[in-house]
Amino acid sequence: MTRQATIPDTARVAGGVVLPTLAGGVLKRRPRVIALAERLQLDRTAVGLLRRLHARHGPGPLLLRVPGRSIALMLDAEDVERVLANTPSPFHPASLEKRAALNHFQPHAVLATKSTEREPRRRYNEAVLETGHELHSLAGQARTVVREETERLLANTTELDWATFNTAWWRIVRRIVFGDGARHEHAVTDELARLRLRANWAYLWPKSKRARQSLHQRIGDLLARAESGSLAAKIAELPTESGIDPAGQVPHWLFAFDAAGMATLRTLALLATHPRQNTDAHADLDDPALSYLRGCVLDTVRLWPTTPVLLRESATATSWHGTQLPPGTTFFVFTPYFHRDPEAIPFADEFEPQAWLDGRAEQHPALVPFSDGPGRCPGENLVLFVTSTMLAELLRRGDYRLLSPRTLSPQRPLPATLDNFGLRFAVDPKVIAPK
Ligand code: HEM
Numbered sequence: 001m002t003r004q005a006t007i008p009d010t011a012r013v014a015g016g017v018v019l020p021t022l023a024g025g026v027l028k029r030r031p032r033v034i035a036l037a038e039r040l041q042l043d044r045t046a047v048g049l050l051r052r053l054h055a056r057h058g059p060g061p062l063l064l065r066v067p068g069r070s071i072a073l074m075l076d077a078e079d080v081e082r083v084l085a086n087t088p089s090p091f092h093p094a095s096l097e098k099r100a101a102l103n104h105f106q107p108h109a110v111l112a113t114k115s116t117e118r119e120p121r122r123r124y125n126e127a128v129l130e131t132g133h134e135l136h137s138l139a140g141q142a143r144t145v146v147r148e149e150t151e152r153l154l155a156n157t158t159e160l161d162w163a164t165f166n167t168a169w170w171r172i173v174r175r176i177v178f179g180d181g182a183r184h185e186h187a188v189t190d191e192l193a194r195l196r197l198r199a200n201w202a203y204l205w206p207k208s209k210r211a212r213q214s215l216h217q218r219i220g221d222l223l224a225r226a227e228s229g230s231l232a233a234k235i236a237e238l239p240t241e242s243g244i245d246p247a248g249q250v251p252h253w254l255f256a257f258d259a260a261g262m263a264t265l266r267t268l269a270l271l272a273t274h275p276r277q278n279t280d281a282h283a284d285l286d287d288p289a290l291s292y293l294r295g296c297v298l299d300t301v302r303l304w305p306t307t308p309v310l311l312r313e314s315a316t317a318t319s320w321h322g323t324q325l326p327p328g329t330t331f332f333v334f335t336p337y338f339h340r341d342p343e344a345i346p347f348a349d350e351f352e353p354q355a356w357l358d359g360r361a362e363q364h365p366a367l368v369p370f371s372d373g374p375g376r377c378p379g380e381n382l383v384l385f386v387t388s389t390m391l392a393e394l395l396r397r398g399d400y401r402l403l404s405p406r407t408l409s410p411q412r413p414l415p416a417t418l419d420n421f422g423l424r425f426a427v428d429p430k431v432i433a434p435k
Pocket of ligand 1: 110111129252257368371376377
């Protein structure tokens with residue numbers, strides 16, 4: 001027998017989990033909604049609801065009552081592990097909703113690809129992003145980019161907020177992806193931002209083929225320059241199998257670097273308010289791998305996942321704890337529920353970077369800020385490199401006091417929702433000796 005949610009419970013999941021996630025903007029965050037979500041601590045409410053459903057119905061997956069659709073809410077960490085490990089078959093990442101949203105700006109990206117082209121596109125992403133390598137072969141050049149931009153960001157500054165940080169962040173991203181010449185090429189990231197806003201509406205908003213083609217053309221032109229030391233140069237070096245469409249992969253990278261910027265500034269906020277971790281981070285500055293700072297970023301993305309919902313769509317019937325679910329079922333994994341479960345995770349509401357270095361995080365199969373299995377984020381190592389390098393540059397050049405919000409402290413549980421747009425710091429610059 002299938003475990004099925006009641007109609008009121010389905011309505012609660014729709015109102016308490018799905019709606020706030022959609023309203024916040026899945027593809028491009030809406031700052032006003034995120035500010036409100038922080039004030040109301042909506043993620044705490046959502047996690048509480050899922051815990052109650054788990055207590056009442058058992059491990060699930062819990063079938064929601066949605067007419068004409070089979071949508072299953074995941075409530076068990078090992079079931080999450082199974083779904084992610086068995087991607088793309090039978091659990092495919094390019095679910096109906098994801099395709100509807102991503103097709104607005106990246107129909108050829110691996111994450112949106114349902115056809116047999118998924119595999120070569122995945123291989124191609126791994127090759128350019130050098131997925132298995134902690135340090136990308138372009139790390140030397142990227143480090144210089146991050147150092148220069150962070151130095152400029154902090155020059156003559158006594159306050160740091162999201163807007164100033166974000167301007168520097170996108171300069172870094174454009175330089176790493178396309179080369180130094182793209183530092184001021186705002187048009188490419190602005191056009192993408194506009195398409196991402198449309199994509200927030202998935203099938204409820206018409207697609208603009210013209211805007212999508214214009215973005216594709218702009219990306220193609222920037223890639224054609226193949227500036228040395230950039231991902232564009234790496235693309236130019238690599239052979240391309242037919243059907244891959246390198247320029248069609250790039251919108252996802254640019255879009256996903258947005259999340260990495262959010263994670264960077266949130267990590268700085270945690271370090272500014274957690275003296276023990278701040279001391280450990282400073283001690284890590286001489287480690288070329290910046291392992292502790294990588295752990296800091298991982299724990300930040302655990303605390304506030306930038307991909308709070310993982311979706312998978314089954315190609316076959318599947319059975320779960322003695323119950324059957326039909327093919328075409330959408331599996332809905334709300335990661336904050338697993339990342340902040342106080343019964344399973346002893347450090348659920350604390351900042352615990354060390355857990356990513358000493359094996360504790362690995363013991364929990366549903367701590368998945370970068371997903372897991374064959375669909376795991378192929379950009380993870382590059383992200384951890386760029387974010388930890390920027391944090392190291394920030395820490396070397398200043399001391400930070402968090403002015404807003406006032407809710408982060410090692411003495412109390414960390415908030416479930418943290419608005420990155422509202423972060424504001426006082427900066428006390430440090431003079432650093434030239435190398
Ligand atoms: C904080 C930053 C990031 C986080 C937390 C993150 C996390 C994730 C997650 C959770 C997924 C799986 C999504 C799903 O299954 O629906 C994913 C997929 C992916 N990510 Fe990231 N990501 C980040 C940044 C990046 C960056 C900067 C790049 C590229 C430069 C990138 C490239 C990709 C690609 C290509 C996929 C699709 C993989 C596939 O379908 O096989 N990500 N990422």
